[in-house]
Amino acid sequence: MSPSVTGIESFHLWNIATAMAVAAPCALVGTLLVARRLSLLGDAIAHAVLPGIVIAVLAGGRPGGWLTMIGAVAAAIVTASIATAVASNSVGVGEDAATGVGFTTMFALGVILVSVAASRVDLDTACVLYGELELSAFDTVPVAGLEIPRGFITGCLLFAGVGLALCLSWKEQVLAAFDPAAARALGLPVAGLSVALLVGTALTTVAGFDAVGGVLVVTMLVAPAAAAELLVSRLHHVAAVAVAIGMAAGAIGYLAAWRLDTGAAGMIAVVLGAVYAVAALVAPEHGILARALGAVALRWRVAREDFLAAAWRAAEGGTATVPRGWAAWPVARWLAAEGAVGWTPTGWRLTPTGRARAETIVRSHRLWEAWLGRNVDLPLDHLHPPAEWVEHHIGSAVRAILAAEVGDSVADPHGRSIPPESPPPAGRAR
């Protein structure tokens, strides 16, 4: 397999094109499966279509051809009905166990059929487990004078078909996915949409089956959509991003497998897993990193605001002293750099900017205590903890409402006066 000969390079290109063409419809169908929480149905179908495909091949069908697609759809419908029958008829057996019984049995049946009939059909267990993406470029049909791989054509046709069906029924699909009760109430054929999704899953599974094998199809179905859902929120954005991720993973996985001298099926799944992991880490809004950074930023802001408020109360001559010690030191240094506090021989002192910021916080705190004291039946010593938490989270609009409700001139329930609203400092949102 030396890459120097142009013919061999072109077969690699065709294989990559096939991987991408198969990944696209899988990602589209997978978007709906994930949105409707039917990912495991996708898994079950991907396993369960095997006997249908094998019987169709035994009956003279070609892997990936029309007959195998019909066989796969039949097997998918049979499995879905079996799972429903088992779940609704047997008391004490959970739905998960029922599904587990259904699809393992169908897959086992398929493997036995393949093993027993191996000499007569163009299928073996390796093909069932890994697919044969590497060979897809050699199974071609002439189209307009060009030898085009069948898998590529199947993928493109499926993508066009699934894409068209989705475009025509998008509104209905979205409603059925997010509010099935409303969809039913509006008279939408929710059950019909589910059956259509089942058929779509079975059809794309056949295409994916040839490329990556029966077990890994579920990754091509679910992983792109799961990753896309972390990155964007609206369903048509999810679908578009999922298709892009699926196609990219198909190409990258194939190239990685070629470089590492291993099977493309496994590598495509691994690349999809890596994409998901990266998305989970760095997604702008819901990513693990974004949320961790947000949590750290919040704690840092709370620490600084607590320091300012404590210093203000110390200057008021009340209960609190200016925080000292190693834990307070970085907070004070940071505030000094912001120009909110300054170092004097007796300790940290608030600057005018710092005093304004501190007064805002103390005002929030005491307004909240005053409001709680007036409207909520809590003992006096229970007012401080919620106010200590809330002071960091309310803005000037909420303070204005609170002030109007408690009367601006009053003291807080502990008898201390509420500082006046200071003008918003320049350059700060809060």
Add this chain to the structure above:
Amino acid sequence: MIAALVPYNTLVVAAAVAAVGLAAGMVGALAVLRRRALAGDAAAHGSLAGVATAFLATGRRDLGWLLVGGLVTSLATLAALVAIRRWTRTRDDAAMALVLGVSFGAGVALVTGITARGLPDSAGLEQFLLGHTAGVTAGDAALLAVCALGAAGLVTLGLKELTLVAFDEAFAAAAGWPVGLVDLGLVGLIAVMVVVGLPAAGAVLVTALLVIPPVAARQWTDRVGTMVLLAGLFGTLSALVGVVGSALVPRLPTGPVVVLAAAALAAVSAVAAPGRGWWSRRAAARRALVAWREGDLLASLARGDRPPAGADGALRRALADGLVARGAGGFTLTAAGTARAADLARRREAWARILATAPDDARAFLTVDLPDPAAVIDGARLAEIRSAAERCR
């Protein structure tokens, strides 16, 4: 005599696989009751990568190390599942499918890579995909049997705790049981059984060894101890059928045969099990219908009406039982029939009172064959309902 016909090694392997089937059924019974069937599937698919990594690390096909590797990645797969649930907004079903597919993909990539390089012994690795007991040596078999019997022993020892947590988690936690620890123990046992079951059923299908025998056993009993034992028995049977089947048909992996044998047992159980099975429920429904029709017939004859339409079967049965006699002016009740009709009227009356005053009790105990209330409702409660009915009047 058998020993003369079958090689010693095959016998040892069969015994070990039987032990694996037993333990898998027992552990699986509690996994199914605790709704952890799919966790077993994720662990199973994840084990392949560990088996392949252990092979790469040790450079030979030493079953002990391969299984240790499989156990490590199984647990890592489950940990990834927990992490996704905890830290992302991906929903449970997608997380499961994702973890399962990606971990299996990593295993497949490793196995195909190792096979493509033609490392010595590497052909044996593919046996871990669909199971193949032909390559298991007597020493390997002993290891499998010891692990399996250990897992079975742990289930027996912890049966009370596992049952409590499976059926009433809230009560167990409130009563001070370490629910998290028991759950962790169960998941650990599932992972161990998945890995020990790999040679027999393979990464793709080993979950069936944990799930199908318990589902079959559930049809026969309502008692956890009995279910665990039955699941173990069914697991043993299916595992043995798998060994024999794959020995008889060349190139046939063990896993699918094991699964089909277990599925056949489950199908037979679902149809034939007394009480819960399809046949038995159908028979009960028929009995109830017959009783209902008979009651209808007797009631209308007692009122002096003609037999209701469509009561021919009931009429024939009542004639044969001597409840109804054919008189000159039509059908009349015999003395036995009159007594039966009166009894029926009394029971209808009693249930009508209960329905009016204590509908919840009626909903819980009233069945279509109209039993005597005193036979199904606790005596003290019945007296309570009666006095309530008196007060209403």
